[in-house]
Amino acid sequence: MFLETILEKEGYHELRITRDVLPENLAAFKRELASFTGRSNLRLVLNFEHVDRFCSWALGVLAVTARQVRSLNGEVGVRHLSSNLRRIFHYARMDGAVTLIADETVLAA
Numbered sequence: 001m002f003l004e005t006i007l008e009k010e011g012y013h014e015l016r017i018t019r020d021v022l023p024e025n026l027a028a029f030k031r032e033l034a035s036f037t038g039r040s041n042l043r044l045v046l047n048f049e050h051v052d053r054f055c056s057w058a059l060g061v062l063a064v065t066a067r068q069v070r071s072l073n074g075e076v077g078v079r080h081l082s083s084n085l086r087r088i089f090h091y092a093r094m095d096g097a098v099t100l101i102a103d104e105t106v107l108a109a
Contacts, residue, residue: 002029003036006047014045021051021058030061037065042074045101049080054088063097077101 002021007014013036021029036044046062048054066076077099081089089095 001032003032011041012043012045014047016047016049017051019050020053022053022055023057026055026057026061029058033061033065037068038072040072040074042069042072043077044069044074045077045079046098047080048078048082048085051085052082054085056092059088059092059094063094066097075099 002018002025003015004018005013006016015036017029019025036042062076069076076097078089078094079101081100086100089098089100
């Protein structure tokens with residue numbers, strides 16, 4: 001299991017990614033993440049507190065998920081990125097796909 005619910009209230013889900021996402025376990029991550037899409041006005045926050053490695057394919061999965069959520073008037077945010085992951089997100093220009101949020105901020109509706 002990759003995603004653990006931290007907080008859930010109407011239209012807002014904060015999920016902790018519980019381990020590194022690598023090519024060998026990407027399909028399971030993609031399947032779990034997809035179970036949260038398809039809802040309109042969704043505010044989805046992914047907490048990377050326990051993630052050291054996040055493969056480039058996972059970045060693609062996250063970008064596609066964010067596009068799907070945005071198409072339904074929602075938003076995807078990420079928090080607790082390590083400095084290394086923050087740098088990777090910057091170089092991959094993920095800040096255009098997801099919202100990088102401060103660690104204690106709630107993603108506004």
